[in-house]
Amino acid sequence: MSKNLSHLSGRKGLTDNLFDRYGQLIKGDDAAKADDLNKLADEFLIGTSSIYGATTFYDFLKPENQGKKIYVCNGSACLCADTQPALKKKLLDHFSEDQIGEMCCLGRCHENHAFYFEGNNYSGNSIQNMEAIINEGYASPDHYVVKVLGPVILTKSFADIKTYYQPLDEVLQKSSEDLIKMIKNSGLRGRGGAGFPMGAKLEFCHQAQGDVKFIICNADEGDPGAYSDRYLLEQQPHSVLFGMLVAGYVTGAQHGVIYIRGEYPESVRVMEDAVQALEIANLAGQQILGSQFSFHFKIIKAQGAYICGEETALINSIEGQRPEVRTRPPYPAQYGLFGKPTIVSNVETLASLHYIIENGSEAYRSFGTELSTGTKLLSLDSHFTQPGIYEVEMGTPLQDVIDAAGGFRTKIKALHIGGPLGGLVPAHKISDLTIDFESFKQEGFLLGHASIVSIPETMPMIEYLRHLFEFAAHESCGKCFPCRLGTKRAEEMLRKSIEEEYQIDRILFDDLIHTLEIGSLCAHGGGIPLPVKNALHYFNEELSSHFSISSNVLVK
Numbered sequence: 001m002s003k004n005l006s007h008l009s010g011r012k013g014l015t016d017n018l019f020d021r022y023g024q025l026i027k028g029d030d031a032a033k034a035d036d037l038n039k040l041a042d043e044f045l046i047g048t049s050s051i052y053g054a055t056t057f058y059d060f061l062k063p064e065n066q067g068k069k070i071y072v073c074n075g076s077a078c079l080c081a082d083t084q085p086a087l088k089k090k091l092l093d094h095f096s097e098d099q100i101g102e103m104c105c106l107g108r109c110h111e112n113h114a115f116y117f118e119g120n121n122y123s124g125n126s127i128q129n130m131e132a133i134i135n136e137g138y139a140s141p142d143h144y145v146v147k148v149l150g151p152v153i154l155t156k157s158f159a160d161i162k163t164y165y166q167p168l169d170e171v172l173q174k175s176s177e178d179l180i181k182m183i184k185n186s187g188l189r190g191r192g193g194a195g196f197p198m199g200a201k202l203e204f205c206h207q208a209q210g211d212v213k214f215i216i217c218n219a220d221e222g223d224p225g226a227y228s229d230r231y232l233l234e235q236q237p238h239s240v241l242f243g244m245l246v247a248g249y250v251t252g253a254q255h256g257v258i259y260i261r262g263e264y265p266e267s268v269r270v271m272e273d274a275v276q277a278l279e280i281a282n283l284a285g286q287q288i289l290g291s292q293f294s295f296h297f298k299i300i301k302a303q304g305a306y307i308c309g310e311e312t313a314l315i316n317s318i319e320g321q322r323p324e325v326r327t328r329p330p331y332p333a334q335y336g337l338f339g340k341p342t343i344v345s346n347v348e349t350l351a352s353l354h355y356i357i358e359n360g361s362e363a364y365r366s367f368g369t370e371l372s373t374g375t376k377l378l379s380l381d382s383h384f385t386q387p388g389i390y391e392v393e394m395g396t397p398l399q400d401v402i403d404a405a406g407g408f409r410t411k412i413k414a415l416h417i418g419g420p421l422g423g424l425v426p427a428h429k430i431s432d433l434t435i436d437f438e439s440f441k442q443e444g445f446l447l448g449h450a451s452i453v454s455i456p457e458t459m460p461m462i463e464y465l466r467h468l469f470e471f472a473a474h475e476s477c478g479k480c481f482p483c484r485l486g487t488k489r490a491e492e493m494l495r496k497s498i499e500e501e502y503q504i505d506r507i508l509f510d511d512l513i514h515t516l517e518i519g520s521l522c523a524h525g526g527g528i529p530l531p532v533k534n535a536l537h538y539f540n541e542e543l544s545s546h547f548s549i550s551s552n553v554l555v556k
């Protein structure tokens, strides 16, 4: 992290935001012009190398991706559904090979065949309407089931703004301390992956000194296979905004940034409309509902980089710096955006606050388990008979969720749960798991953000591992050696073992995995070993021909 760059970018802050300006440099299919980048560098008093370093990081801004007209999803769910080769073949009737790029992932995991074209995502049967899509800008919204197993907290239907924001009156009468106590008592833990207690995070930021503070809603949902944040952004936008208002009031923050991944264009539009509606209703902006509390929303559209979901990379991204992970401490609650105390919270965590405020902490913690309270959204992929978003009470058996979704359409051998850094659950372990942080940890997996990608019997496990490392290498921020080099080397070894007469030295491979695990700066490099270790453990027999010693060696 460069404090100097944070300061320089912070002079214009969110009003004339440097990262926003990068996006505006792209005109049509052309890459940003060197002249424009130099001008920007001069304007912000930042060296050109910093500007080039930042802009060339992002998939949508990279010069090598300019000229692309259409993007095919290369996420894990589309890979496992095996829909993309046929899709690409059909697209070649309309576009040249050079014009077809890749994006990861479009969150259309429930019906696959996913692609992005001119500000809209398409999936399922959309390809049948390609002429209309190209010539008339035809948009085809997707449909998926939304089911509930337990209380309805996150998927409750929305009546109108007035009714929904009524509890805000009560919030504005209370002290920060009382609200923090309430949120702490609810037991709410972060839904972005790590499960950090929300109340404690708010308390740290509340206690941090500073006139200017920020609330960042992390809507960069990058886990391939996950689309539960997309559901909330598009179908329940006010639950997210309400949560941000509460977090702002509690901590004394006046600014809320919603950082939404560029792969979700529809989410950006819905959130923009929702913010505008709040401004009109005096529920955002100066002196909300006549109180002393002012809170301004800013939506930032990201530019395609998985690592920007990591909270410190995300902060660097908003500042217009190259989105590398920062070393901690200091933590964002003390030293975050533009060096100011900042809360970074996941969409679903923020969306959970409305229920707590309206019904009290006891009501919330009466659901779930002692340590994992409330409900969790799960994203189910197209291998389920009824794919979609499932709101599930914490502690619910995983098998019950599968039954509610009508089981699987095809034979599956494993479930990859919790994104690329989550565990690989072999089919026979499903009955041992309940949906809560502790159960997954105890069994050697990770609940994470709770996306479920089904790995069919027909998918070779070695190919899935190669895909994971390709993803990890592409998305590594490059800040630390183990991840920058290790993910690439692992991908090369796996690829070679698939394409050539080559067996991977298992001791070397285990050593690499171990180095990634203990030597990486953040949970990207540190987390990717988990699914790999699960695969080596549970699919040892299937994988053995790719390794030079197939016994149960170092990795347990």
Ligand SMILES: Cc1cc2nc3c(=O)[nH]c(=O)nc-3n(C[C@H](O)[C@H](O)[C@H](O)COP(=O)(O)O)c2cc1C
Binding pocket: 189, 190, 191, 192, 193, 194, 195, 196, 218, 219, 220, 221, 222, 223, 306, 307, 308, 309, 310, 311, 312, 344, 345, 346, 347, 349, 350, 522, 523, 524
């Ligand atoms: C590689 C990586 C990617 C991440 N991606 C996301 C993401 O897309 N969304 C998210 O909310 N958290 C993501 N996180 C976790 C964030 O760093 C952070 O813990 C989270 O936003 C905090 O919010 P919560 O406490 O509400 O979970 C990611 C972490 C890592 C290491």
Ligand code: SF4
Binding pocket: 307, 325, 475, 476, 477, 478, 479, 480, 481, 483, 484, 520, 521, 522, 523, 524, 525, 526
């Ligand atoms: S582990 Fe990877 S993503 Fe994380 S800091 Fe290191 S290089 Fe960056």
